[in-house]
Amino acid sequence: MSEARAEAGDRTETLDRDLPPALLEQRLAVTWGTLAGFWGWLTTVDHKLIGRRYLVTAFVFLLLGGVLAMMMRLQLARPENRLLGADFYDQVFTMHGANMMFLFAVPVMEAVGVYLVPLMIGTRNIAFPRLNAFSYWMYLVGGLMLWTAFALDMGPDIGWFAYVPLSGPQFGYGKRSDIWAQMITFTEVAALAVAVEIVVTVFKQRAPGMSLDRIPLFVWAMLVTSFLVIMAMPAIMVASTSLILDRLVGTHFFNPAEGGDVLLWQHLFWFFGHPEVYIIFLPAVGMTSTIVTTFARRAIFGYVPLVLALIATGILAFGLWVHHMFATGLPRLGESFFTASSMAIAVPSGIQIFCWIATLWLGRPVLAVPLLFILAFFATFVLGGLTGVMVASVPLDTQVHDTYFVVAHFHYVLIGGAVFPLLGAIYYWFPKITGRMMSERLGRSAVGLLFVGFNLTFFPMHLLGLAGMPRRVYTYPAEMGWGGGNLFVSASAVILAAGFLVFFIDAIRSARHGAPAGDNPWDAATLEWATPSPPPSYNFAFLPVVTCANPLWDERDALPVATGLRVERRELLVTSAAEARPEARESSPRNSIWPLLSAIATSVMLIWSIFSPWAVVWGSIPIGIALIGWFWPKGTPEDDA
Amino acid sequence: MRLRWTSAVLSPLGCAGCVGWQSAMDPQGPQAEHLHRLIWLFTGVAAVIWLLVMLSLALAIWRRRDRSDEPVVPTNAARERRSAVVVFMAVGATVGVIAGLTLASYLATRQVSEASAEPLKIRVQGYQWWWQVSYLDPAAARQITTANEIHIPVGRPVNIELAAADVIHSFWVPNLAGKMDLIPGRDNRLEFTVARPGQYRGQCAEFCGLQHAHMALLVMAESEADFETWQNAQLAPSAAPDSDERRSGRQIVTGKACGACHTVRGTEAAGTIGPDLTHVASRAYIAAGVLPTTRGSLAAWVADPQTIKPGNNMPMVPLTADELRAVSAYLSALK
Numbered sequence: 017m018s019e020a021r022a023e024a025g026d027r028t029e030t031l032d033r034d035l036p037p038a039l040l041e042q043r044l045a046v047t048w049g050t051l052a053g054f055w056g057w058l059t060t061v062d063h064k065l066i067g068r069r070y071l072v073t074a075f076v077f078l079l080l081g082g083v084l085a086m087m088m089r090l091q092l093a094r095p096e097n098r099l100l101g102a103d104f105y106d107q108v109f110t111m112h113g114a115n116m117m118f119l120f121a122v123p124v125m126e127a128v129g130v131y132l133v134p135l136m137i138g139t140r141n142i143a144f145p146r147l148n149a150f151s152y153w154m155y156l157v158g159g160l161m162l163w164t165a166f167a168l169d170m171g172p173d174i175g176w177f178a179y180v181p182l183s184g185p186q187f188g189y190g191k192r193s194d195i196w197a198q199m200i201t202f203t204e205v206a207a208l209a210v211a212v213e214i215v216v217t218v219f220k221q222r223a224p225g226m227s228l229d230r231i232p233l234f235v236w237a238m239l240v241t242s243f244l245v246i247m248a249m250p251a252i253m254v255a256s257t258s259l260i261l262d263r264l265v266g267t268h269f270f271n272p273a274e275g276g277d278v279l280l281w282q283h284l285f286w287f288f289g290h291p292e293v294y295i296i297f298l299p300a301v302g303m304t305s306t307i308v309t310t311f312a313r314r315a316i317f318g319y320v321p322l323v324l325a326l327i328a329t330g331i332l333a334f335g336l337w338v339h340h341m342f343a344t345g346l347p348r349l350g351e352s353f354f355t356a357s358s359m360a361i362a363v364p365s366g367i368q369i370f371c372w373i374a375t376l377w378l379g380r381p382v383l384a385v386p387l388l389f390i391l392a393f394f395a396t397f398v399l400g401g402l403t404g405v406m407v408a409s410v411p412l413d414t415q416v417h418d419t420y421f422v423v424a425h426f427h428y429v430l431i432g433g434a435v436f437p438l439l440g441a442i443y444y445w446f447p448k449i450t451g452r453m454m455s456e457r458l459g460r461s462a463v464g465l466l467f468v469g470f471n472l473t474f475f476p477m478h479l480l481g482l483a484g485m486p487r488r489v490y491t492y493p494a495e496m497g498w499g500g501g502n503l504f505v506s507a508s509a510v511i512l513a514a515g516f517l518v519f520f521i522d523a524i525r526s527a528r529h530g531a532p533a534g535d536n537p538w539d540a541a542t543l544e545w546a547t548p549s550p551p552p553s554y555n556f557a558f559l560p561v562v563t564c565a566n567p568l569w570d571e572r573d574a575l576p577v578a579t580g581l582r583v584e585r586r587e588l589l590v591t592s593a594a595e596a597r598p599e600a601r602e603s604s605p606r607n608s609i610w611p612l613l614s615a616i617a618t619s620v621m622l623i624w625s626i627f628s629p630w631a632v633v634w635g636s637i638p639i640g641i642a643l644i645g646w647f648w649p650k651g652t653p654e655d656d657a
Numbered sequence: 658m659r660l661r662w663t664s665a666v667l668s669p670l671g672c673a674g675c676v677g678w679q680s681a682m683d684p685q686g687p688q689a690e691h692l693h694r695l696i697w698l699f700t701g702v703a704a705v706i707w708l709l710v711m712l713s714l715a716l717a718i719w720r721r722r723d724r725s726d727e728p729v730v731p732t733n734a735a736r737e738r739r740s741a742v743v744v745f746m747a748v749g750a751t752v753g754v755i756a757g758l759t760l761a762s763y764l765a766t767r768q769v770s771e772a773s774a775e776p777l778k779i780r781v782q783g784y785q786w787w788w789q790v791s792y793l794d795p796a797a798a799r800q801i802t803t804a805n806e807i808h809i810p811v812g813r814p815v816n817i818e819l820a821a822a823d824v825i826h827s828f829w830v831p832n833l834a835g836k837m838d839l840i841p842g843r844d845n846r847l848e849f850t851v852a853r854p855g856q857y858r859g860q861c862a863e864f865c866g867l868q869h870a871h872m873a874l875l876v877m878a879e880s881e882a883d884f885e886t887w888q889n890a891q892l893a894p895s896a897a898p899d900s901d902e903r904r905s906g907r908q909i910v911t912g913k914a915c916g917a918c919h920t921v922r923g924t925e926a927a928g929t930i931g932p933d934l935t936h937v938a939s940r941a942y943i944a945a946g947v948l949p950t951t952r953g954s955l956a957a958w959v960a961d962p963q964t965i966k967p968g969n970n971m972p973m974v975p976l977t978a979d980e981l982r983a984v985s986a987y988l989s990a991l992k
Contacts, residue, residue, distance in 0.1 A: 278842055366747065492870065
């Protein structure tokens with residue numbers, strides 16, 4: 017179809033194949049580029065600029081969350097410490113959890129997806145790029161709102177899980193719980209938007225020939241993750257909205273005295289909360305598969321089982337939320353079911369681990385920093401997965417639930433299972449994003465410090481938990497005997513923090529002074545390496561055509577490309593979902609200020625509605641205006657596609 | 658406290674006291690022992706699996722290889738097939754281990770939750786931030802209400818009904834049993850038996866607000882005879898004051914705001930919001946494990962409860978020095 021239209025094309029069309037390469041790149045840069053200066057910064061819809069922005073913001077939140085963690089370790093370093101005080105400590109641990117989950121872990125994974133998915137599948141921008149810009153602004157405002165509230169001593173103090181009735185109208189004083197609930201709304205809107213974009217991008221914009229069995233594993237992981245987001249997030253939005261309604265207008269969703277149910281909150285929260293873990297973990301699985309492939313110097317072993325394991329994990333993720341509620345006194349049959357399903361998720365995890373080890377076994381491993389992070393991931397994640405099997409057992413969980421054992425467990429899974437691969441991924445893709453290499457020497461120190469610091473910090477927490485130390489306590493009596501263990505943990509946390517510091521220093525330094533990277537410094541196989549580093553605004557001068565799973569290895573000398581796209585408007589190829597056969601030339605939206613204006617209008621309404629239900633009425637007027645402006649046909653080249 | 662090799666593992670971390678009065682690793686009854694065995698079973702299996710995975714990873718990385726100049730290692734169909742068999746077997750082993758552990762978990766659940774015929778029935782109600790303990794005797798006159806301390810006879814099964822007055826709490830005495838939540842609007846039950854006399858500490862395990870950290874309770878396991886003695890002492894009304902100072906102390910307790918929240922049986926003080934003080938001095942701690950019960954700590958608590966346990970529901974009742982002395986004298990005699 018695109019061929020037919022191109023052949024019949026009218027005089028105003030300029031096709032890519034008609035121009036000499038230098039002129040083509042110049043013309044594409046004009047069509048796809050972002051204006052210089054502040055206005056360009058506000059209006060851009062380039063997935064790379066937005067992805068980079070997302071990444072930097074998420075890492076700033078990581079840093080802030082880390083500072084909170086160090087404050088907690090300072091408070092717990094000795095018994096009966098009065099440094100932080102109960103009220104402030106409760107805000108600090110709530111902020112740490114909420115910040116790390118909602119403002120760091122989920123957004124950072126989506127940020128990597130936003131940046132890389134279009135490059136890896138060989139297209140020029142993400143689907144719905146203006147929605148993408150909107151999602152970033154929503155995320156930013158949500159984060160700023162939470163941290164501003166914290167700075168004003170209005171930070172939530174109810175735990176990141178915000179159990180009712182503690183967070184409800186009767187016991188949650190002031191506006192603290194509402195701040196938490198509305199922060200959820202902001203970040204969920206952002207996450208849902210990105211999830212929809214990624215699903216559509218992966219299904220409809222893959223390079224010609226990239227059939228389902230040639231999709232890079234990281235892209236598969238982001239696809240499954242996006243489906244998890246789309247299916248899990250509505251549960252928490254229902255929950256947080258009901259909570260706001262209970263608090264603001266006196267509904268009784270969670271009030272047992274009026275026929276509401278306290279446990280309903282926990283079901284809704286964990287129906288989201290457990291898939292949330294996999295929303296964070298699955299992208300890390302994709303990163304691991306990518307890094308293992310590149311540094312084992314061979315095609316991944318077990319591509320199909322790995323894809324099926326991703327999907328199986330995604331499905332099972334929805335069948336085990338109750339294992340967060342084993343102490344609530346559920347019927348025994350239900351408990352047994354959820355024990356079985358929680359343990360069953362170890363099987364797809366096992367498949368992944370075995371396939372990676374087989375790839376390394378059959379390949380020729382190169383121990384560069386990204387792979388070192390993956391080795392750190394193996395040691396910690398496998399341990400965290402095994403303690404996960406322990407907490408999946410109902411009777412065992414009744415002893416360790418809500419103790420430091422669980423704190424240790426989920427940090428092994430989240431830091432070991434997600435942050436280590438993420439940092440490896442940063443070392444791996446940093447040259448693509450910035451055009452410069454990070455330091456191999458500093459990288460090795462960072463891995464070492466992080467790995468040693470992490471294990472010294474979190475392993476003893478298992479023992480503290482078994483020794484009876486509950487979570488979320490701001491202090492403990494000296495006679496409990498936990499003082500030594502806690503002091504050890506706090507001291508080790510300094511090593512862990514030093515590791516992160518080295519990483520940050522390396523990233524900031526390398527962004528300016530790193531060695532130039534070239535297009536494909538690791539000699540990797542996927543399409544993002546087939547374009548300059550950093551990639552131009554249009555990603556690829558000619559869209560690549562894929563004939564195999566590892567295009568840059570198997571077509572080392574000349575990657576086939578597709579031609580026939582117009583250059584004077586933003587145009588990309590829409591392909592079929594399964595086979596990636598070209599179906600149409602589709603225009604991609606240009607830069608616009610309306611996403612920002614819509615985000616501002618939405619933010620005003622959401623924040624205002626913390627204080628008055630009338631905000632929903634009056635606040636929706638500016639939102640309506642902004643959305644009309646956004647979607648109004650403007651006669652631009654995009655509109656006539 | 659029996660010394661186990663767990664303590665040898667814990668002590669290098671300066672944590673020797675862990676295997677003690679609030680530890681899952683020091684079981685003192687059949688339920689906790691089942692759980693303790695389960696923890697060790699899972700830990701042992703997990704340790705073996707972890708070592709095997711790490712070993713195969715290390716071999717995969719550092720095994721001897723033929724030198725090759727090719728940028729990418731070519732795949733060899735026969736080797737891929739052999740590896741597939743190994744991976745397949747490893748996955749099969751995973752399924753087997755998981756099935757075994759699920760079965761062990763299920764059996765442990767059955768062992769732990771066997772109901773007994775005639776348990777001692779106790780009702781524990783969680784408040785922000787203390788525990789109300791009531792002994793549910795069919796004869797109304799033999800019902801006892803106390804706080805933060807549960808006396809039970811060794812060897813007799815105890816069935817605890819768990820309820821919450823305000824927010825969610827969780828009842829956890831790790832030496833005796835796993836935890837169970839106290840949830841507003843629904844009652845839970847927990848049954849366990851204590852094998853040996855002793856003091857076992859527990860504390861709230863579900864975040865319940867500002868003083869979640871200071872919501873401890875003590876289980877006093879004692880012989881049938883000692884339990885009987887304790888029970889009879891608790892059934893008696895409060896001790897009559899035996900000195901002028903104590904008499905005036907009682908007057909203050911009943912005359913000032915104290916009686917609005919606290920009960921002292923045998924006096925006009927009949928409030929139900931705070932802990933029953935009829936035999937407050939017989940309990941080992943006040944304020945849910947914050948201070949050991951002495952006359953001095955009682956005086957300190959009454960004088961300034963908000964500094965000792967910030968945010969708790971007891972207001973500061975202004976008293977003169979003499980009044981405070983009288984009140985502490987009276988309270989410390991309520992054995």
